[in-house]
Amino acid sequence: MENLLRPVIVVGGSVVLTVLVGWATDRLLSKADLRHPETPLWGLLRRGRIPYQLVLCAALLRGSYDAAQLLEDHRTGIGQFLTLVLIGSAAWLVIRIAAAIVETSYSRYARVHRDPARVRRVRTQVSLIMRVVAAVVGVVAAASMLLTFPAMRAAGASLLASAGILGIVAGVAAQSTLSNMFAGFQIAFGDMVRIGDTVVVDGEWGTVEEITLTFLTVRTWDERRITMPVSYFTSKPFENWSRGTPQMTGIVYWHVDHAAPVEAMREKLRDILRECPAWDGRACGLDVTDTTPNTMQVRALVTAKDADDIWTVRVRVREEMIRWLSKEHPYALPRVNTADAALPPGRRLPGQSHSPDGAARRVHEPPRTAR
Numbered sequence: 001m002e003n004l005l006r007p008v009i010v011v012g013g014s015v016v017l018t019v020l021v022g023w024a025t026d027r028l029l030s031k032a033d034l035r036h037p038e039t040p041l042w043g044l045l046r047r048g049r050i051p052y053q054l055v056l057c058a059a060l061l062r063g064s065y066d067a068a069q070l071l072e073d074h075r076t077g078i079g080q081f082l083t084l085v086l087i088g089s090a091a092w093l094v095i096r097i098a099a100a101i102v103e104t105s106y107s108r109y110a111r112v113h114r115d116p117a118r119v120r121r122v123r124t125q126v127s128l129i130m131r132v133v134a135a136v137v138g139v140v141a142a143a144s145m146l147l148t149f150p151a152m153r154a155a156g157a158s159l160l161a162s163a164g165i166l167g168i169v170a171g172v173a174a175q176s177t178l179s180n181m182f183a184g185f186q187i188a189f190g191d192m193v194r195i196g197d198t199v200v201v202d203g204e205w206g207t208v209e210e211i212t213l214t215f216l217t218v219r220t221w222d223e224r225r226i227t228m229p230v231s232y233f234t235s236k237p238f239e240n241w242s243r244g245t246p247q248m249t250g251i252v253y254w255h256v257d258h259a260a261p262v263e264a265m266r267e268k269l270r271d272i273l274r275e276c277p278a279w280d281g282r283a284c285g286l287d288v289t290d291t292t293p294n295t296m297q298v299r300a301l302v303t304a305k306d307a308d309d310i311w312t313v314r315v316r317v318r319e320e321m322i323r324w325l326s327k328e329h330p331y332a333l334p335r336v337n338t339a340d341a342a343l344p345p346g347r348r349l350p351g352q353s354h355s356p357d358g359a360a361r362r363v364h365e366p367p368r369t370a371r
Contacts, residue, residue, distance in 0.1 A: 014060035022053040041104040048096035054089035058082055084145050091141035098133050102126050116246070120194035124187070124211055127195065131213055187211065193233055193240055198307040200239035201228065246306040247280070250314045254321065255295040260332035262288060262298065265321065269300055272320045278309040295334045 026049050033042035062082040106126045110119050187193055197208045199218060206220035216233065218226040232238075241248065266286045273279045282303040290297035302317060304310035325332050 011061065014057060014064060017060060018053050018057040021056055022049055025049070025052065039104055040107055041100060044100035044103055045097065047100065048093050051089045051092035051096060055086065055093055058086035058089055062086055080148060083148050087141055087144050087148075091137050094137050095134050098137075099130055102130055102133075116196075120196045120242075123196070124194045127211065128213065135213075187216075187230055187233060193238075194242070197240055197242040199241065201226070201232070241307045247282070248304055248307055248310040249283070250302050250304065250310040252300040252302065252314050252318050252321075254298045254300075254318075255292075255334055256298055256325070256332050257335055258291070258296055260296070260298070260325070261329055262286070264329070265298065265325075268321060268324050269317065272317055273302065273313070276313055276316050278304055278312040278316070280305045280309070294336070 026046060029042045029046045033040075033046070036042060062079065103126075106122060109122055113119060193199060193208055193211070193216070195208055195211055199206065199208060201218060204218065204220050204226055206218040206224075206226065208216065209219040209225070210217040211230070214230065215227050216230050218228070220226060269284060269286050273281075273284050280303055283301065284303070285301045287299055288296055289299045300317060300321075302310070302313045304313050
């Protein structure tokens with residue numbers, strides 16, 4: 001009876017104690033979250049309740065397993081397994097706690113500072129810092145797990161002796177990966193591009209959606225995702241429309257007839273912009289910028305507070321102006337001139353005769369009959 005009750009008491013007591021302590025801790029964090037709504041720290045710490053309970057359970061079982069006298073033939077293997085679970089769950093818990101602290105700091109910073117560009121920069125830095133912390137903790141946990149095996153401890157000396165050569169070989173083999181990692185740090189702390197920035201890369205317009213240590217994802221206007229190495233942004237030029245102030249100036253072109261009412265088009269442009277909520281009211285203008293033998297080019301300048309609004313303004317102005325010209329001034333639209341050419345005095349085309357006033361007139365020959 002004693003041999004049966006001892007394992008049940010030890011294992012069951014460890015599990016019950018883990019559940020009770022985890023439940024009590026979660027209740028305390030929940031009350032603290034309700035008591036302090038100005039900070040999300042306590043609510044974020046509740047995300048770590050699963051690794052927290054795993055750490056408690058693994059530690060209790062690892063410490064009391066010898067007293068349970070259960071499966072003594074496999075004591076070494078079970079103890080090794082519990083140690084690995086304890087190390088892995090502890091690393092998971094550390095990552096969750098670090099993420100809660102970093103996210104809380106970012107939330108406080110975002111509430112205090114109203115500058116969107118500065119907030120996006122801090123968000124980019126925070127995301128990369130969290131990835132670095134997770135990578136470091138993961139590497140340390142994996143190394144700790146490997147060192148629990150006697151064979152790995154015996155090979156430690158030889159590994160350290162060959163670390164220099166292996167480092168050189170790994171550096172040469174992973175040259176592109178390392179360059180991307182350093183480029184990721186340069187982007188994060190050099191404030192070149194941030195999460196949420198509007199950029200143009202390789203002719204594609206989109207918004208930076210994710211930045212890691214090795215790659216960057218751009219979400220295009222048609223919801224495609226372009227993934228490229230971060231080293232691209234440190235070695236090639238690109239357009240960042242969110243750099244500095246987000247205000248932008250847009251251009252709209254029309255090709256119209258030479259008889260188009262330019263002054264009336266200026267007045268219509270002002271009317272269109274007054275009814276467009278996306279226009280920020282900073283500036284507007286309309287000028288003739290070029291001419292061709294058949295048309296002239298008219299350019300309108302409009303402004304908006306950001307890239308999304310400038311697209312809306314340009315589309316609205318282009319559509320409304322074309323509709324107004326078609327309805328009120330159809331003669332102003334481009335046309336193909338099919339009138340007879342005016343010839344110099346004294347010249348005529350075949351089949352033409354000159355009238356007394358000098359104008360060229362076509363002579364109509366009688367039709368030929370077939371023989």
